[in-house]
Structures are given as C-alpha cells and as structure tokens.
Amino acid sequence: MGFFITFEGIEGCGKSTQLGLLKAHLEKKGRPVLSVREPGGTLLGEAVRSVLLSGTEEGVDPWAELFLYEACRAQLVSKVIRPALAAGKVVVSDRFYDSTLAYQGFGRGLDASKIESLNELATGGLVPDVTILVDCPEEVGLHRAWSRINASAGAREDRFEKEALDFHRRVRQGFLEIAKTSARVKVVDGSREISTVHREICDIIEGVAG
Numbered sequence: 675m676g677f678f679i680t681f682e683g684i685e686g687c688g689k690s691t692q693l694g695l696l697k698a699h700l701e702k703k704g705r706p707v708l709s710v711r712e713p714g715g716t717l718l719g720e721a722v723r724s725v726l727l728s729g730t731e732e733g734v735d736p737w738a739e740l741f742l743y744e745a746c747r748a749q750l751v752s753k754v755i756r757p758a759l760a761a762g763k764v765v766v767s768d769r770f771y772d773s774t775l776a777y778q779g780f781g782r783g784l785d786a787s788k789i790e791s792l793n794e795l796a797t798g799g800l801v802p803d804v805t806i807l808v809d810c811p812e813e814v815g816l817h818r819a820w821s822r823i824n825a826s827a828g829a830r831e832d833r834f835e836k837e838a839l840d841f842h843r844r845v846r847q848g849f850l851e852i853a854k855t856s857a858r859v860k861v862v863d864g865s866r867e868i869s870t871v872h873r874e875i876c877d878i879i880e881g882v883a884g
C-alpha cells in the first residue's frame with residue numbers, strides 16, 4: 675500500500691514550495707510520488723477550481739461553495755488518490771479536507787460537525803497518514819502570497835486573498851485547533867527559511883513512514 679501525505683495551512687505559508695521539495699526528496703530516494711492539489715487534480719476538479727477561485731458576480735453561497743469543494747474531493751479521491759495508493763505510490767496533496775474545516779468552518783462559520791460528515795462522505799473515510807500543517811502568522815502568509823501574485827504577469831484573481839486579515843486569522847487558528855485534536859497533523863513553523871522548514875518536514879516523514 676502507498677502512503678498519503680497532505681499539506682495544509684493558510685495562503686502563502688509555503689505549502690506548494692514545501693510539497694515540491696518533499697516530492698523531489700522522496701523521488702531521489704527512489705519512491706514513486708504522485709502530487710495532486712485541491713481543489714483540482716481531475717478534469718472535473720480543475721473546471722470547478724477555476725469557478726471557485728475566480729468567484730461569480732452574484733457571490734457564492736457558503737453551502738454551495740462547500741458542496742463544490744466536496745464534489746471535487748470525491749472525484750479526486752476515487753479517480754486519482756485511491757488508485758495511486760493501491761499502486762503503492764506516495765501521494766502528496768496540496769490541501770485536503772482540513773482546509774474545508776478551517777476555511778468553511780472556522781473561517782465562514784458553517785457548522786463543523788456537518789462539514790466533518792461531508793468530508794467523510796466525499797473521501798469514503800480516507801484519512802491522510804500524515805498531515806503537515808505549515809503554520810505562519812497571517813500577515814506573513816498574505817504578504818508572501820500577494821508579492822507572488824504581483825510579481826507574476828497576468829495576476830490571477832483569488833477571491834480569498836482579497837478578504838480581510840481577520841478571516842485568515844480565524845482560519846489559521848482553525849488549523850491549529852485541528853492539529854490539537856489529531857495526532858496525524860504535525861505543525862511546522864513556516865516562518866523560517868525554506869531549507870530549514872524542508873529539513874524538518876523530511877525528518878517528520880522519515881519518522882512516520884520509515
């Protein structure tokens with residue numbers, strides 16, 4: 675059987691950076707690695723992703739938003755993640771269901787137990803073997819995310835990044851709450867140097883996966 679690793683944390687904390695470094699590290703050691711991202715990772719998921727991240731003029735109802743995330747997740751788990759795990763691969767996912775609880779639950783105020791039920795339905799009970807929570811203050815993460823966007827030509831629209839700092843503060847606290855109650859979630863201080871964070875993540879994965 676394979677091994678399932680998820681990366682979580684607020685925007686700009688360094689998830690994608692660290693996921694890429696970990697993937698390269700594992701591949702160098704000869705492990706087959708498949709990386710996916712949420713929302714996305716399937717044709718259906720990428721189509722819904724572009725809707726979710728660009729928003730619509732009429733605004734998106736928080737429950738509608740939740741169902742769209744869960745629809746993407748169900749597709750990704752059944753079409754991509756489960757087959758890859760069955761083939762013995764290491765699957766690394768850039769966000770997974772903890773983000774739904776942090777953003778839609780702690781951030782937007784939807785009922786946490788309902789979200790957890792939907793997460794369970796969408797995943798069919800699949801739980802990551804280990805989750806790396808890259809934690810940093812919201813000011814640091816948003817500053818990094820915004821400078822990345824401004825630096826890239828054709829800056830992408832991301833509804834979340836326009837929202838207030840206090841929303842992201844709630845989301846960050848939500849992730850930390852989740853970490854307190856789940857042993858699989860390892861909190862890593864993402865405000866340090868990229869290489870320092872990477873080394874700690876490698877140590878954690880080696881400790882858990884051997």
Ligand SMILES: Nc1ncnc2c1ncn2[C@@H]1O[C@H](COP(=O)(O)OP(=O)(O)OP(=O)(O)O)[C@@H](O)[C@H]1O
Nearest residue numbers: 684685686687688689690691818819822866867868
């Ligand atoms: N530890 C770090 N120190 C300084 N800059 C960093 C660090 N980690 C990542 N960055 C930079 O910050 C920006 C955001 O990093 P990255 O895209 O990895 O974050 P993310 O968590 O994937 O964000 P998003 O949720 O928006 O996808 C990038 O420009 C990246 O190079």
Ligand SMILES: [Mg+2]
Nearest residue numbers: 689690691768
């Ligand atoms: Mg990213």
